[in-house]
Amino acid sequence: MRRKIGFLALCLTVSAYAAEPFDDKFRQLDEILPTPNVYRTASGAPGHAYWQQRADYTISATLDEARRALTGSEQITYHNNSPDTLSYLWVQLDQNIYKKDSDARMMLTQPSREAWAKATSPEDGYKFEGMRGILAGREFDGGFKIKSVATNGQPLKHVINRTMMRIDLPTPLKPGEKFVFNIDWSYNINEQQVLGGRSGYEHFEEDKNDLFEIAQWFPRMAAYYDVYGWQHKQFLGTGEFTLEFGDYDVQLTVPADHVVASTGELQNPSDVLSAAQRERLEKARTASAPVLIVMQEEATRAEKSRSNASKTWHFKASNVRDFAWASSRKFIWDAQGFKKDSTNVMAMSYYPKEGNPLWGKYSTQAIIHTIDKYNKYSFDYPYPTAISVNGPVGGMEYPMISFNGPRPTKDKKTGELTWSQQTKYGLIGVIIHEVGHNYYPMIINSDERQWTWMDEGLNTFVQYLAEQEWEDKYPSRRGEPRNIVDYMRSQEQVPIMTNSESLVQVGPNAYAKPATGLNILRETILGRELFDYAFREYAQRWKFKRPTPADFFRTMEDASGTDLDWFWRGWFYTTDPVDISIDGISEYGVSTKDPEKEKAWKKAQKDAQPVSLSDQRNKALPKRVDAHPELKDFYNEHDEFTVTNKDRNSYAEAIEKLEPWEKKLLDQGKHLYLVDFSNLGGMVMPLILEIELKSGKKYIERIPAEVWRYNSKKITKLIVTDEPMVGLTQDPYWETADIDTSNNAWPRKVTQSRLELFKTERDKNNLMRDFNTPLKKDEKK
Ligand SMILES: [Zn+2]
Structure with missing residues (x-):
């Protein structure tokens, strides 16, 4: 029977138009994901032959404060742990993004001529800062000046390809061998607020001091790995980086009155810190609140003089993939130790007085909160320090150190310090985010130049979890499904699985959408227990290693025991939104016979049908049979609803033939509803049905997304209730980011809104009135 209908339908379709290809939302991902191998398994774990390269660095650098320049010498020890013989090495020269003819500059485009000319608000107009940046970039003498590349004093042949440098090896580097070489370099430091970037200096006009945030500051080994070979895609600005782990031994020479914050542990405190500072640091280790190492009065005093001497700060860091630092005489410095399980870390904040009182109150607390919460969802923080620095950079992460921007606003006249709610939560949020990056991607070393979402998305997700444990109803920007709806409705979108440099709407795409997707997986699809186990398993498997998207997708499925290919396919590989509609409902009762x-x-x-208009109007008309009752007979009393003896007899006969279980079914008194759902958005999702009964009782039925497996566009579902159903709502808690909730309820709900009425302004453009307006005199200040 079913087959016959199917055949007929097929014939009809073919004769009218070609059959639409079946859109299988549950098709497995194997055809897209790379084939598992000895380096990466089908279950998403590192394989038995997994390998990665290693690069150790010894660097000494000098900050020339007056010239705002950095000069350095480094020795790189490169370990070839791959099974391949290498005849050249690639080194990243990120500073070259500041060269006048850099790709990043040359590739800049504008939204459109219309957008440029017809700004409708200050938001899409061209800002002073934007124009200043473009013009200053044409003047700034940026980029690395490479003085020498050598091994054992012998120059090495090298070629610079924009932000990358190839070094040709004198003899091929075999598996298991290492190669030691030296690079001498210098560069001019960018003014971050003019030229942008993830590092740079900030100038404080009031006290004429600078604050330096230094990152991506030395030639670094490009990654070489099993999936891509050399990762030497040009640095264009959005795709950050992926690097090799290694040990760092770094000497930083700065003006003697500077305080340095850095990746790693300070090796020579007695050379650079006062006895009082060392004592305060010791106290901070076991303190229950942040302890000031440099107090505000001390920092403000330091701002007023200039030392001509210099000091060298010596830091060491092991098993990190990068190294960054900050330096200024403006720094206030506070610290507090945090010990839990295998974590033993000194949380420290460095900020100018312009950051207070917000920074003293929140920064170090936020660092400790981050580590406490991220440990729970990932792994124990393994490094000895975790630092948050306030300077020009809005938010950027490096191993053990992060740069965070928000500050209070100072009234120019009164000096009063105030801040918006956005600044307060923006500060706590950005510190959680940037310190959280220690986990993703500083330790779970994903390839940021290829996939922004692998660190930003995962990190934003854990940031959301941590924020929600900071205070009740913390106003997280990203993570809640309802917050992604506007983006999911928007026109210009690319899939999450798009290379970092081709992303459109980077924030929503690479931060918010993956974070929201993980939240939906956790709350709606897997539940917290299965999700948290699988997510932690991913973190554990890949810490200090380099995962790819397939490793993440596979681990989440492998450890949760759930096929999630449909979710990755829809949420990560397409831009389809969720829009599930309740189209119609029919109620059925089982006939008792x-x-x-x-x-x-x-x-x-x-009787429940409406009375026809004629019947309503004819009702009052006198009827002949009423005037002559003798005209009435049997049929004036009985109609098709009259029960006859014949009916009764055949019912008795029929019942006799029924088995007891069949009789019971006729009597169960259940209410059956056939509900049509359509998937208007394209992305399949579980159905979350809130059923409301006549008695007022409400309950939720959760139906897995696989309900869409035979037809991803339209399905009919049977709902059985004990009493009449009076209302049905799909996704009542807005947990699936459904972009149109107006079609989610039956009966449909009225949308509440407010209409604003405005006064008409008469004679708006009155040149004569404007001309006659008295000129305002200069107010005396
Ligand atoms: Zn980030």
Whole structure:
């Protein structure tokens, strides 16, 4: 029977137009994901032959404060742990993004001529800062000046390809061998607020001091790995980086009155810190609140003089993939130790007085909160320090150190310090985010130049979890499904699985959408227990290693025991939004076959129909049979709803033939509803049905997304209830980011809104009135 209908339908379709290809939302991902191998398994774990390269660095650098320049010498020890013989090495020269003819500059485009000319608000107009940046970039003498590349004093042949440098090896580097070489370099430091970037200096006009945030500051080994070979895509600005782990031994020479914050542990405190500072640091280790190492009065005093001497700060860091630092005489410095399980870390904040009182109150607390919460969802923080620095950079992460921007606003006249709610939560949020990056991607070393979402998305997700444990109803920007709806409705979108440099709407795409997707997986699809186990398993498997998207997708499925290919396919590989609609509902009761009940039911249905307009109007007309009752007979009393003896006899006969279980079914009194759902958005999702009964009772039925497996566009679902259903709502808690909730309820709900009425402004453009307006005199200050 079913087959026959199917055949007929097929014939009809073919004769009218070609059959639409079946859109299988549950098709497995194997055809897209790379084939598992000895380096990366089908379950998403590192394989038995997993390998990665290693690069150790010894660097000494000098900050020339007056010239705002950095000069350095480094020795790189490169370990070839791959099974391949290498005839050249690639080194990243990120500073070259500041060269006048850099790709990043040359590739800049504007939204459109219309957008440029017809700004409708200050938001999409061209800002002073934007124009200043473009013009200053044409003047700034940026980029690395490479003085020498050598091994054992012998120059090495090298070629610079914009932000990358190839070094040709004198003899091929075999598996298991290492190669030691030296690079001498210098560069001019960018003014971050003019030229942008993830590092740079900030100038404070009031006290004429600078604050330096230094990152991506030395030639670094490009990654070489099993999936891509050399990762030497040009640095264009959005795609950050992926690097090799290694040990760092770094000497930083700065003006003697500077305080340095850095990746790693300070090796020579007695050379650079006062006895009082060392004592305060010791106290901070076990303190229950942040302890000031440099107090505000001390920092403000330091701002007023200039030392001509210099000091060298010596830091060491092991098993890190990068190294960054900051330096200024403006720094206030506070610290507090945090010990839990295998974590033993000194949380430290460095900020100018312009950051207070917000920074003293929140920064170090936020660092400790981050580590406490991220440990829970990932792994124990393994490094000895975790630092948050306030300077020009809005938010950027490096191993053990992060740069965070928000500050209070100072009234120019009164000096009063105030801040918006956005600044307060923006500060706590950005510190959680940037310190959280220690986990993703500083330790779970994903390839940021290829996939922004692998660190930003995962990190934003854990940031959301941590924020929600900071205070009740913390106003997280990203993570809640309802917050992604506007983006999911928007026109210009690319899939999450798009290379970092081709992303459109980077924030929503690479931060918010993956974070929201993980939240939906956790709350709606897997549940917290299965999700948290799988997510932690991913973190554990890949810490200090380099995962790819497939490793993440596979681990989440492998450890949760759930096929999530449909979710990755829809949420990560397409831009389809969720829009599930309740199209229609029919109620069915099971016929009891009892003529007394069934004919009464049919009569009630008929009586419930509206009375026709003619019948309403004819009702008052006098009727002949009323005037002559003798005209009435049997049919004036009975109609098709009258139960006859014949009906009763056949019911008795029929019941006799039924088995007891069949009789019981006729009597169960359940209410059956056939509900049509359509998937208008394209992305399949579980159905979350809130069923409201006549008695007022409400309950939720959760139906897995696989309900869409035979037809991803339209399905009909049977709902059985004990009493009449009076309302049905799909996704009542807005947990699936459904972009149109107006079609989610039956009966449809009225949308509440407010209409604003405005006064008409008469004679708006009155040149004569404007001309006659008295000129305002200069107010005396
Ligand atoms: Zn980030």
